[in-house]
Amino acid sequence: MNSPHSAQQAPSEPIRFYHRGEVVSVDGVRTTRSVLDWLREDAHCTGTKEGCNEGDCGACTVVIGELDGQGALQLASVNACIQFLPTLDGKALFTVEDLQPQCATACTKHGDAALHPVQQAMVECHGSQCGFCTPGFVMSLWSSYELHQQAGTRPSRQQLADDLSGNLCRCTGYRPILDAGQRMFDLPAVRLDRAAVVQALQGLRRAQGLAYAAPVALPEGPRLDHFHAPATLEALAALREARPQARLLAGSTDIGLWVNKQFRDVGELIYLGGVAELRRVEQRGDQLYIGAGALLEDAWRALVQRAPALADVWLRFASPPIRHAGTMGGNVANGSPIGDAPPILMALDAEIELRRGARVRRMPLTEFYLDYMKNALEPGEFVQGLAVPLAAFARQVRGYKISKRFDCDISALCAGMAIALDGDTVASVRLAYGGMAATVRRAAQAEAALLGKPWTQATVRAAQAALALDFKPLSDMRASAAFRLQVAQNLLQRLWLETRPGDPLPASATSVFSVLPHAAA
Template sequence: MNTRPIRFFHRGAIVELDGLPPTTTVLHYLREHAGCTGTKEGCAEGDCGACTVIQGELDASGQLQLRNVNACTQFLPTLDGRALLTVEDLGEPGALTPVQQALVDCHGSQCGFCTPGFVMTMTACYEAHQAAGTRPTREQLADDLAGNLCRCTGYRPILDAGDRMFDAPAQPLDRAPLIAALQHLAADAPLHYQHGALRFHAPQDLAELARLREAHPEATLLAGSTDIGLWVNKQFRDLPTLIYTGRVTALREIRAQDDGLWIGAAATLEDAWAALTTMAPSLAELWRRFASPPVRHAGTLGGNIANGSPIGDGAPALIALGADVMLRRGHQQRRLPLQDFYLDYMKKDLQPGEFIEALWVPRPDTSWAISAHKISKRHDSDISAVCAVLAVQLRNGTVQEARFAFGGMAAIVKRAAQAEAVVVGQPWVQATADAAAAALVNDFQPLTDMRASDAYRLKVAQNLLRKLWLETLDRRTITVWRSARLAA
């Protein structure tokens, strides 16, 4: 296959790059090769937001999508065919953008180290709302800024600036040059890039991806790079061959059907969770607390599931919803329940050359009650001590089926089989919920680590089952129950 340079739009022109290792991060390229030092390096693992940039691409309908991502974890070849905007692209002395001017007016910067990252996130927010003709609430602004940390200015003046940037006359970015460049880049052949013995493949066709994966089962399959990027940044691992899924259109599709939801493995976390919460609104808070917007804009749900971390927040939700994982090797496809995909710690039922093609999530009907909870030390951008997504199917006050999925309680994300068995066929009353909570000791023997003790994890999990019962009661029933408890 023919190799070619990496091509993307940056600083008003199409850039061609060759001669850099494929694991060069976008941040390293900007600071060490492009001379764009406004983008800062803080944590180098996608937590602080100092390196935030905006990535642009055309969606399936040809519309320009601008999303803030972390430059520190993204590998340079993933920019191929896309646009890159940095703080150097915004405004100039004496002609600041509404975002920049609002930060000045509201004293939203002190040491200034984090400010470029805030500017890029706020610009992405500004562009999205200008395009939609909307204005965010202060709470929405805070959610959008969840991936950007500031440790000296404080967040009040930054949120004030987020409010004020919409008061100025509208000044959106000129999108025409970006769209024209992206349309031009769309005609390029799929990227096959080589630097010495290091190779990077970015197929654009599902069949070609399957062929490459089968031919190179030892290769690292790269999706959003939000985890694999840390293998390079923190662990200094060598990755001789990378196969990138982010250019395969079929893998990025999300199809809502009458009986469920098809989520391609390369659909971003943001898009996948948006679709999931439309079908199961009780997952909305878990979505908001799943990583940060820059991570969700780059990472994929398929990658989160393939990673198989016992503290991943995607698997508990999908297992509780009864999802299946669709696997592919060459021309062969295989389907199995997601709960059976995880065999042991970081061990999956995934054969050499096989990869996740999609996830199928059945649509829950109104007989299902679903409760989702993420327990962590920080509210935003933290790893779960316990993640629980609990679902019960109720008919005439009796439990027909139960799916209690927990992360952080074992070596894999798994269902609480003993607790489920206790409630199925029983009336859904407090005693049943208490019995399920008691049965959890037979399902899990959690570990003690830096995030939580074993006793804390077990107590939290038990309390969440009791909370599920409370959440399924209407106000009248709760009032009667409380009155009876008080009378007793």
């Protein structure tokens, strides 16, 4: 094969991206070098800070710009600490340095201070004390600012709080920062020159994708590490089949932590982010199709549009910067027993679509997980997408996430439930739980205790008892076994309270998010 992705001897091309008003070309850096390390150590842009180095604190928040299918610029906040530099190829990188005063002297519009409205609002509202978190907050706010200026809208205070749920501040407190988030829209507007960025990004397009390689010094001797970023689904399928030993890289919100925290050697990488077909979320016939590379934010939005009660899990799934990078395929393929998407998708009867070369096969998601972190993927195969029957949204669908912290926390357990009633009788039911076993799975015995029975408190009690036969959960740092089982049983009660015939609790009684306008938008 003569494809640029064909083999070890493939030529390496430099990584090119737009940064601080110009196209930057980078070569020779390790494939797993983080955007944060590059910024601070190579580009000497030290405004972006390192706090946790694992996507949790938001001190490293930057904004990435990409062209969408229509050629328009889309901006999204991400955590620079867990993004690898080659993933920036063809994109624009914005950091807090891009917001520094552009017109300090002789400016008639902005006066002497000439701070960006986000910065000016932070000053006026006392949104910064020690300042360590501030660049991260400012970039999350700038991302919201640009989005809303573009759309001609203003976020509610709760929307701003959601936008900032991936940014931690230990000294200022969040009220003044939220005040700044509202104040910034009252100040004279300063907008990004999108046309210049679009023009630069058009010039960075690669029909063949990127083939990058960099030497790495290991104790056993030097090695050349490869980073392939195919541009089409066909090229990805061929490359994956030819390189089954390579690691697939999607949003790196799991893999970034393996590198930063476990110092794992992830070797050769095949990056999925350049394959536009894989990112699609669309209705196909009587199914909602979610490409494996669809960003978590896009995929959850589509699910919530059809089942608004899932807003709780969407908006509490990690944080906006994680959801702007992480993918639905990554969440499902990673196969963590406490991943949030699989229980919801199982409750919706989702099928998973797998591809190896030209062969495409599907199976119910319930059959995909074989054991703890083991799945049905064969060598050379990858997850191509997920398909949810639209009929599944006709049931009453719920998603319940239980975690120690409300925002940006991994679940102790997560449940996806769907129920359809025929009068007072349970006509169909799906109960899927994460955090209760070595894999996410459905509660067969509890479901059997409900099916065909009257939807009453007595039936719920019988199902709660059956749940104890379905699962023998573990105790770990997130929750004890007893807590998990009790909560799993209590969630059945909650489902009943919310759906009991004639007297259901309103969504506003049980969820803060389901009453928000942006959740179902």
